[in-house]
Amino acid sequence: DAGVIQSPRHEVTEMGQEVTLRCKPISGHDYLFWYRQTMMRGLELLIYFNNNVPIDDSGMPEDRFSAKMPNASFSTLKIQPSEPRDSAVYFCASRETGVRGGYTFGSGTRLTVV
Amino acid sequence: SQKIEQNSEALNIQEGKTATLTCNYTNYSPAYLQWYRQDPGRGPVFLLLIRENEKEKRKERLKVTFDTTLKQSLFHITASQPADSATYLCARPSGNTGKLIFGQGTTLQVKP
Numbered sequence: 432d433a434g435v436i437q438s439p440r441h442e443v444t445e446m447g448q449e450v451t452l453r454c455k456p457i458s459g460h461d462y463l464f465w466y467r468q469t470m471m472r473g474l475e476l477l478i479y480f481n482n483n484v485p486i487d488d489s490g491m492p493e494d495r496f497s498a499k500m501p502n503a504s505f506s507t508l509k510i511q512p513s514e515p516r517d518s519a520v521y522f523c524a525s526r527e528t529g530v531r532g533g534y535t536f537g538s539g540t541r542l543t544v545v
Numbered sequence: 546s547q548k549i550e551q552n553s554e555a556l557n558i559q560e561g562k563t564a565t566l567t568c569n570y571t572n573y574s575p576a577y578l579q580w581y582r583q584d585p586g587r588g589p590v591f592l593l594l595i596r597e598n599e600k601e602k603r604k605e606r607l608k609v610t611f612d613t614t615l616k617q618s619l620f621h622i623t624a625s626q627p628a629d630s631a632t633y634l635c636a637r638p639s640g641n642t643g644k645l646i647f648g649q650g651t652t653l654q655v656k657p
Contacts, residue, residue: 473650533579
């Protein structure tokens with residue numbers, strides 16, 4: 432398995448533009464998580480899905496952020512409009528039901544909003 | 546609220562020594578704790594899970610302990626090597642949900 436695949440790896444955009452981050456979880460994993468990491472706040476959970484259904488989006492900063500999971504192999508995180516304070520590394524992670532194993536993280540998308 | 550606290554100061558040790566990292570949690574004891582390793586520019590990688598009723602767990606040169614009285618987990622790397630240099634993250638589940646809360650991480654630097 433190629434692991435959790437995120438794209439793009441880097442994204443530089445201008446303030447006000449729409450940004451879409453993509454994630455392909457590991458096949459068979461029924462949980463998918465979106466995290467954001469900054470030096471100040473560390474790893475923060477934004478939203479997570481179970482069997483493609485959003486379960487908890489309480490970490491989504493505001494209405495500018497939205498996430499979808501149209502099927503078991505694909506998820507997007509969209510920011511519209513983007514702001515400089517959204518600059519961070521965004522990670523997608525997946526896991527299967529049960530607690531024997533941990534999360535498998537993707538390599539992340541480094542977002543810079545100028 | 547449930548929190549995970551790790552020493553934000555970097556830990557510098559000499560190769561061959563044992564590195565010990567600390568993770569403190571607040572509120573009630575979680576059913577388990579997890580430890581991850583993160584290298585620069587990469588996502589965290591899962592290392593170990595220790596359950597509340599397990600005092601200690603080992604994996605090769607790694608050892609994790611879980612002390613519910615002190616509300617603390619210790620992460621040990623014995624015979625440390627420069628390749629062990631990374632940031633190590635502790636995480637706990639949020640209640641009975643499927644989500645994890647992560648600490649800020651402790652950066653370990655092993656010098657040859």
